[in-house]
Structures are given as structure tokens and as C-alpha cells.
Amino acid sequence: MSMQTKFLLDESQMPRFWYNIQADLPKPAPAVLHPGTLQPVGPDDLAPLFPMTLIQQEVSLEREIEIPEPVRDVFRLWRPSPLMRAHRLEKALGTPAKIYYKYEGVSPAGSHKPNTAVPQAFYNKEAGVKRLVTETGAGQWGTSLAFAGSLYGLQVEVYQVRVSYDQKPYRRAVMETYGARCVASPSNETVYGRSVLSKNPNHPGSLGIAISEAVELAVQRDDTKYALGSVLNHVLLHQTIVGQEAMEQMKMADAWPDVVIGCAGGGSNFAGISFPFIGHALRGGEKSRIVAAEPAACPSLTRGKYAYDFGDTGHMTPLSKMHTLGSSFTPPGFHAGGLRYHGMAPLVSHCKELGLLEAVAFNQVECFEAGVLFARNEGIVPAPESNHAVRAAIVEALRCKREGKAENILFCLSGHGHFDMASYQKFFAGELSDESYDDKELAMALAGLPSVAESA
């Protein structure tokens, strides 16, 4: 073959600014509302949870927001991340398309999550915060925040859903290696946790309960704040470094993408790869098709309603307008745990409403098939979440084959699957099927959406 496979940027070429899509949107995103007053939330409402710099980033309309030098210093450990040309996958598919992937699994935590964990830890440290609390399900976010905390000398406490805490001790071991304290949720350490345990001492936990416990602790203590790994505007902002690097690297490859693909759960990975390309087109540059790949078993963008909803099941958060399956919707237990969220990031949802992106949904088994094909040709075993993007890229490459088009396809491989081999094991044992939700449950969850006047 002898063809270039990796497109690498030097440390000196690492972006110095995050890209804020809010500066370029033709119509501003709807306001976030206080659930009591239904009035837009102000900085003071969020101050118990986040440091002021992050709250300012949440609402900023500036196009470029500087990445602090100490954050860039940490990023040097793995950024800029590589852009790869998937020569062998192209050959296996017999497609005239060129497939490129931006690989975020090179971070110490193995996914894109440290891109926001590191600046969040930095801004909290700068604000005098001593401790960060967060929740985690499968553990990717908890691992990333634990890593970030260890670098800045911040205590990190992770409320891990009990069933994951018990079943995935290795993820917990990684968090402990970084010095974090992991607590099985529901726990006896919070009022809310004790109330859940009093009803059911063997409660398996849920992400919603873990969020409530983490938020309760952050609100209670002056030296403690909360950190969230997706959905919020500032989290999406931090991930745009991915797409900005990819844009430079696609230029190096002399291959502007005809289509840009990301898997979408809460939306931060998808926004990271796509927002810089959306913004480029909004400012009059070349246009790419933008495709969000989501799980068919939790299809907020393709089957959800665009409406105001809570971010959590316990209804402790503000109301955001987003594509939602309803905050009471419980996604079935498929293996891409990072995509099991009832809502989509408000900024991603808004872009969908503005016609700036498309969404597709894939079933579990076809995603694992795509991941195995990818691994056997490109070497990397993708995370189950990332398999949705791999599947979407293969679908586009096969369309190019049918249409005889040599398009450039770019997707984000958000992480590796080293901690998810139990799911591959089940796939090979023939024990995986396409999970699906109950139509009635979805209808009920959607019927239960909070009632908010559209003028809000």
C-alpha cells in the first residue's frame, strides 16, 4: 500500500481556542428555565454547582474562548490526537470512498471525556474548590474526572451506579489508581441515598439516583462542586478541540469531508467532531453533511420530542429544550452505556431543529458487527458507543460504492473498547440481541413532559 495512514499535528499546532457555535447560530438556542419559576436561570442559580468561569462559558456568545495554558500543558500528554486513514477498511468494503477517523482513544482514560474533565478540574481548582463530586455509570466519565483531579490535586468522589460498581470492578480500579474515591450509589452518605435504601436496601442504583447524590453533596459543602460529562454547553465547547484538530488534519490529507459522523448519546462527542464543521459552513465555508449516529434503543434525536424537559430523573435540574424521550424513560440495558440518556444536548437539538444535521439510529448487533470488521482491518477494538459511528461510516461508504462516488468520510472514533470486552464476549457467544424499548412506556414518558408555555 505504502500510503500515508496517520495525519499528525505537532504540539505547537494544538488549538489555542475552543470554538463556540453559539456565536454563529442563525437563531439563539432557547433559554434554560428554572423549574419553579419557569424563568431563565441566572448565574446565581448555578453557582452552588459550578465555578463562575464554567457558568460564563455556558452562556457565552464569543466565537473563540481561550484554552488556558495549564490545560494545554495537560493535553500535551495525548493531544493533538491522530487522524487516521482507514485504508484496510476501505479495501474490505470495496468502496471508492476515503474513510478517515479521528481517534480519541489515545487519552489516558481511553476516550474523549478527558477533553472536558481536564478544563473542568482546572477551573474548579482555580476557584479554590477542594473536591469534585460526580456520577458515573459504566465508568468512562468517572475515570476521566479522576485522572484530571489527580493532575491538579483535587479530591474526586465518584458515585457509581451500584450494579456497575459490583460488576465492573476494573473500571473502579482505574479510578482508584488515579486516587479517586468511588462510592456505590445509592449510598448511606446522602439524604437522598438513604431514602432510596430505606425503601429497598438492595437497590441496584441508576444514573439518575447517582446524579442526585452527587448534586446533594456539592450543594451542601462550600469546598465542593459538581461536574457533568456531557449535555451542557460548556462541555460541548470543550470537545470542539476534536473537530478543530480534525479540520486541520483533513486539510493535511487534502480531503475536505463530504460527511462528518459522530455517535451521539448526551451529545458532547458528536458536538466535538461536528460543531467546527457546522460553524465553518455557517460562516460561508464548504458544507459537509453532518450525521449523528444514535442507538435505536434510545433514539432521542430520531424518535424523541423537541420539548422542555429535566436533565435527570429526580427532577433536580433546570429545564432545557431538547430532543427527549422523557426524563422518566428508562432505556433498555444495551451495552453502549455512554449512549443511554433520555435527552440530547440542547445545542445539538437546536442544530437539528435548524436543519444543520441529520440523525440515524442503529441496532446493537449491527454496531458490534461493524466494530469487529473495523478491529480486524484497522486493529483498534472500538468502544461499543463508537461502534455506532463506525456503523454509520460503513453505511456511507457502501452508499458511495453503489453510487460510484469517491467521497471523503470522516468519523470520530471516540474511544477504545478495552474495558468493554465483556460485551464483545457476549456478542461472540451469540448472547446479544437488539434491545428495544416499550412503545407504551415511551408514550407515557413523553406524555409526562413538563408543561411549559412555548413563549418561554
Added chain:
Amino acid sequence: MSMQTKFLLDESQMPRFWYNIQADLPKPAPAVLHPGTLQPVGPDDLAPLFPMTLIQQEVSLEREIEIPEPVRDVFRLWRPSPLMRAHRLEKALGTPAKIYYKYEGVSPAGSHKPNTAVPQAFYNKEAGVKRLVTETGAGQWGTSLAFAGSLYGLQVEVYQVRVSYDQKPYRRAVMETYGARCVASPSNETVYGRSVLSKNPNHPGSLGIAISEAVELAVQRDDTKYALGSVLNHVLLHQTIVGQEAMEQMKMADAWPDVVIGCAGGGSNFAGISFPFIGHALRGGEKSRIVAAEPAACPSLTRGKYAYDFGDTGHMTPLSKMHTLGSSFTPPGFHAGGLRYHGMAPLVSHCKELGLLEAVAFNQVECFEAGVLFARNEGIVPAPESNHAVRAAIVEALRCKREGKAENILFCLSGHGHFDMASYQKFFAGELSDESYDDKELAMALAGLPSVAESA
């Protein structure tokens, strides 16, 4: 800090030749002997096991051996690997030394092993071989050969020690993702396996038994050959790409290493980082101290005898002169499984005898402590094997601190620990102790070495 952390080579700077230390040795390494005749083995003796190109590499005296272009094409997936400056670890230690590490965990299998698995698969494919059989313990080698086989369309069968097969299903899942067939050893598929099972149907297996099964199958079938992941000259040769890249990268950093460190089990990782530096000095270039870091519980270089011995416990291999604890020595069950081998590679052993390298041994707990310190400062969680090199680098850095010397320390971080988190978990639970062998057993194993006239 704002100081350069990564030293990257472009694909075009990837070495085109492996470095063969046999060309520069002041005295040739002792011959490998046939166990029956005690005469040097010839190519025909090895032909049932290996393709002729690898047998030729085993005995070649040429300094540079060309890396085939199709092998370099596969290497592009992750090579050249990064050289990193450990700024944060230096600061944590308060040392004036500069610590650099060459990181081999970026390969799809997560360690240095694909550096030889890929060329071995390539040469076998070229020779018309259809199937490769090998053994694996913890699974790093089996994973790497499975990965390499998937790229060249070779069937790969891995005889995995039963206790690992049962206890580490995730490693097996990775091998199956790459399309390999894993068989628990002892198995019913070989004469030798059946003989072991007939005596003990619940035999937990051992690396020695798995080797015997793999060799038996390779010898039996014309379309099948055997592959070994360490110890042999051609395996060490393939790993020299690591040290050659590191040499270029240390020049980029303007920091010639005062000391070069690798962990040593069978010897291939250690040879990979060190042989190019040893050769450079042998040819009159700058001299570096060369340090092999081995486990105190399996200390072939520091406590073994330099003598002719078998490579396996079943005594099916030729006799090699090496530092050995005796082929009947059973290392205690410490967690750096990749370092649990009774002998040291003959070429590494020979260099030790020639005074070209030093060896140090470390206990298990101090190695995990080093790994945790590394992870909390540099982000990467090292493999338990690599922790021995991390420990050695820390010892050197603290010596520099005492002596007030700003030396350049280079070590190879041979792999990440994502598949070894169970051992970190035990470390944090306080369940790890320093394993030690039985002195009497070692004395008996050494007394049982085969008797070979020294003139041989």
C-alpha cells in the same frame, strides 16, 4: 510548564531496517545445540517450526536487515510510537534528572508484542503457511499474533493456559475479536494435552504445556507453523525498531540518554529498547548505562546461572546458553505474567556476560507503587511488567537527586495495564505481597541443568 512533552516521528521517519546486534558483538554468541547430538542446530532442524526467512534472521550476522514494505505498512497503524518527557513525574520526585519514556502501549494490542507478531505473520504468509499456532499465558502475545493474523488472512490458534482462559475471559474476547481460535490448554486436541489430562482432568495448565501442544500441532501439519513471542534472536531483532526510533527521538530532544532501562522477562522488550544503544557504543559512539529490570521473584539475570538449558519445561526445544533458573523452576504467581520465564534471551545473556549491561531486580509491591505514582502524574496506567522499568527509572532519578546530577534517563513503557486492573485492584485492597520462590527449589532446578561440555 509549557514544555514539550511528546517527541513524534513522522511515518516517513520510520526505520527501514532492523538492527542486528550480532554484527557488532566483540565475541559471537554461543551456538544453539540439538539436545540429542549436542551439535549446533542447522536450518533443517528448525524448518518444521519456522519459515526459512525467520531461521535465516536467527543466525544472520548482517548489521541491517530490511523491514519489508508490507510490514511497514501495518506498522503505520501505530508506529513510530511516541517518546514522552515525564515532566510531572520529575517534579513529583524533585529530581534534576530528565526522564523520557518510549511508549509502546499505543499498538492495537496495547504492548510492544505486535512489533514481532506482524513480521512473523508476514513471513509465514509469504511462505505459504495457512495457520499459526502459539501459546499464551496472560494473553498479550496471543492477542498480538491474533491481530497480526487478521491483517494477513492467516488462521491463528492460541493455546491459552487453562487458568488464564477461565480467569481472564476479556483477553480471550480480544483474541476472538481479531478472529483467532482460543483453546484452553491442556486440551484434548493434542497427544501431549490428552496425556496430561488423563493424569489430571482438572489440570490448570502451564506455559510449558501450552508450548508443547502448539509445537506438536505445528510439527504435525504442513500448512501450520509455530510462533514465539520472545527469547529467540529474530524476535529480539524485530523489537529493535523501538530503540532505533527512541535514538532519533532522543536526538530531537537533544538529550542523549545516560541510562537506558527496560523490563526483562524473556528479553525481547529489553533488547528492543537497548540493543541499538549498545551497538552504537560498540561502534565507538556515546556510551549509555544499560539496565535490565527484572522481577525479584524470577531473577534469571541477577540470580540465575549462565548455562545451556532448554527453553521449555517439556524439553522439546534445542539447548541455548542463557541465564537460567533451570527449566524445571516454577516462578511464583506474581502479577507481571509476561516476566515469568525461567530463562533470559541468549543474546541478552551473552551481552550480560560481556559486561555490556547491568541487571536489577525489584519486588512486586514496590513496582505497583511506582506504577501508581506514574499513573497519577503521567496519566497512563502501566502494565505490571512495565512497572519494573518505571521503578528502575525512579530509582535512577532519585540517585540523580542525591548526587545532584541532571542525567537523561530513558525507559521503555512496554504496555498499558488496561487488561491488568485486577492486579491493581488487589494492590489497593492490600492483598498483594512480595512473592518469593523457594530457595531449595531453585537449587534443585539449577542442579538439574543438562550437562553440556563447555567447549560446545
